Amino acid sequence: MSDTNGSNTKVSETTRENASESSLEDDKLVKEAKGGNEGSYKKLVDKYQRALHYHIRKMVKDREQIEDLVQETFVKAFDNLNSYNTSYAFSTWLYRIATNHTIDYLRKKKLRTLSIDEPVKTKSGEMEMQLPDDTARTDREIIRSQRKQMVREAIEDLPQKYRRVIELRHMEEKTYQEISEVLDKPLGTVKAHIFRAREMLYKALKDKRSRF
Template sequence: MSDSTSRNTSTSDAPRENASESSLEDDVLVQEAREGDEHSYKRLVNKYERALYYHILKMVKNKEQVEDLVQEAFVKAFDNLESYNTNYAFSTWLYRIATNHTIDYLRKKKLQTLSIDKPRKTKSGEMEMQLEDHSAQTDRSIIRKQRQNIVQDAIDELPAKYRKVIQLRHMEEKSYQEISEELGKPLGTVKAHIFRAREMLYKSLKDKRGQF
């Protein structure tokens, strides 16, 4: 289980007492979802998708990226549904997963933008860091390539309709609307296909985590 899923997802809150009707409804849907009921999955998504969108939007201002993060949070939640502690509200657990996943995304994005060549301020003025470790750069390049190959192999194994939307979204970086227009499919169908494709990829790549 990833850090963003397991970190503080079932502790620190007081156990539920006098649970609301909505929360009790979630209990039923979660149990049915655990048993593989696709309709219950969809009902949980429909119930919380909009609220999670605005929750993440407070942290990430790119609306299309927010949609991706919402979908990814649901994928993580559903893939780890067996770890959900029913003594606590499902909504609280789901929000924690979404928050932690978004924090992880922001942290990785920040790391990607930091440059080791940026001048560092010292008492003597600015100093540039010169790191000429070519072997380390080569190793990183090899590891990156291996990861790309593993991900691409997983994408290639997807059914055609799911493989196509993932390629358009993540390889060609097209918007949901552009994908909808290119494929001639309703926007809702495109989003549903991308959600399902990510769910399948997440499960496939989780089994190969030791290769990353």
């Protein structure tokens, strides 16, 4: 099975030599989490949540976006536990997922904020960007539209309490505090529901994404 970076990684159950007590504890928790133990899953989140927050904060300054990226990192990690090679420390693997996911976010953000009206500077001077006929839909646009529809359908299939928090967070772009006030729920409950909703969406879309 391939890991989250696309490289082929065979799962190893061999304990690392000279591993620290903390790392050996992670091995035990990972094994239990792979077996469906929710308690072990939560212990790993509790153990690394703050560390991942500091790690991602080196690359992203928006506090709420950092929280989103931390949650999404855990969702990706736990959905790909079977690709984790225990020859390496779980923390190393987790940080790599966090780094790659954050870089992807920053790359997409840069593409979204690139102005099409701003001249492109070249050695020969400035050059205006030439855009194709807007009436012609490219294959890329069609695929993007299909992906959006696929995500929309997956959101619609979520249970009501999870669907609502995702809509408020990602469609209406409300802060966690605003969602808490709108739904009249504790902030911790809102964050937990968003985390669970993202996990459900990731699993629902995992197989479908390979089609596009």
